Amino acid sequence: PHWPVAECALLLKLWLVLTVRVVSLGVSGGTASGKTTVCDMIIQQLHDHRVVLVNQDSFYRGLTAEESASAQDYNFDHPDAFDTEQLLECMGQLKRALPVNVPIYDFKNHRRCSERFRKVNASDVIILEGILVFHDQRVRNLMDMKIFVDTDADIRLARRIRRDTVERGRDVSSVLDQYGRFVKPAFDDFVLPSKKYADVIIPRGGDNHVAIDLIVQHIRTKLGMHDLCKVFRNVFVVQSTFQI
Ligand code: ADP
Numbered sequence: 001p002h003w004p005v006a007e008c009a010l011l012l013k014l015w016l017v018l019t020v021r022v023v024s025l026g027v028s029g030g031t032a033s034g035k036t037t038v039c040d041m042i043i044q045q046l047h048d049h050r051v052v053l054v055n056q057d058s059f060y061r062g063l064t065a066e067e068s069a070s071a072q073d074y075n076f077d078h079p080d081a082f083d084t085e086q087l088l089e090c091m092g093q094l095k096r097a098l099p100v101n102v103p104i105y106d107f108k109n110h111r112r113c114s115e116r117f118r119k120v121n122a123s124d125v126i127i128l129e130g131i132l133v134f135h136d137q138r139v140r141n142l143m144d145m146k147i148f149v150d151t152d153a154d155i156r157l158a159r160r161i162r163r164d165t166v167e168r169g170r171d172v173s174s175v176l177d178q179y180g181r182f183v184k185p186a187f188d189d190f191v192l193p194s195k196k197y198a199d200v201i202i203p204r205g206g207d208n209h210v211a212i213d214l215i216v217q218h219i220r221t222k223l224g225m226h227d228l229c230k231v232f233r234n235v236f237v238v239q240s241t242f243q244i
């Protein structure tokens with residue numbers, strides 16, 4: 001029988017290119033639950049791979065001068081506080097293994113550093129971390145694995161007071177006021193309901209070494225499969241280039 005070799009080759013090539021993807025992880029949880037700490041521990045263990053961390057915080061909309069003047073009344077914990085379209089665009093590029101410029105956000109002034117970006121290069125693993133990364137279905141769909149860091153609210157509040165007073169230029173009274181008016185209600189309305197989308201729930205965050213080891217093992221298995229695909233793809237491309 002006559003096989004349309006050229007067409008078959010093209011289809012196979014296309015299939016191989018499409019199946020070789022990066023592994024993407026979403027890490028969510030309440031404020032100061034230990035999301036960044038967990039991500040850093042995963043990245044440390046995957047030191048032999050190219051891993052990039054993207055923070056949802058980078059996609060906060062910058063406040064106007066008027067909004068800044070009454071920033072204490074602004075709800076930074078509502079999904080509308082983020083530019084999700086831009087986040088989707090950046091993640092889409094990274095998933096296609098293309099480099100992107102990620103905005104840099106300034107928590108002290110509630111603004112983006114308009115002239116500065118963080119250049120993020122193509123990687124084997126992308127980790128997207130943030131309080132609301134499981135809220136939007138389109139963002140959820142980008143993730144191969146979803147992790148929720150589950151830490152008691154009192155521990156999170158204590159950490160938040162320490163962090164925001166030391167690193168984000170706030171005083172204790174403003175942190176407590178914001179927590180009661182916005183952070184806790186938004187956690188109950190948006191963050192906690194999104195926990196049901198998680199594949200893995202990590203109690204105690206960065207203290208849970210067993211959970212982190214298991215997650216790293218799973219990522220390594222996925223990366224191994226991708227490496228195998230890459231080998232097949234390369235062999236096939238070489239063969240078809242030289243018409244072996
Ligand atoms: P998130 O990214 O969820 O906001 P972080 O990982 O940045 O949380 O942690 C918030 C604060 O709590 C940081 O100051 C961090 O050093 C501290 N922290 C995180 N995990 C632990 C832990 N297991 N024990 C003690 N402090 C922690």
Ligand code: C5P
Nearest residue numbers: 030031032057060076077107110131183
């Ligand atoms: O790092 P973490 O997950 O805690 O960051 C999210 C938190 O940052 C939100 O709970 C929000 O209240 C806070 N935030 C803030 N000021 C901003 C932007 C975000 O306090 N300008």
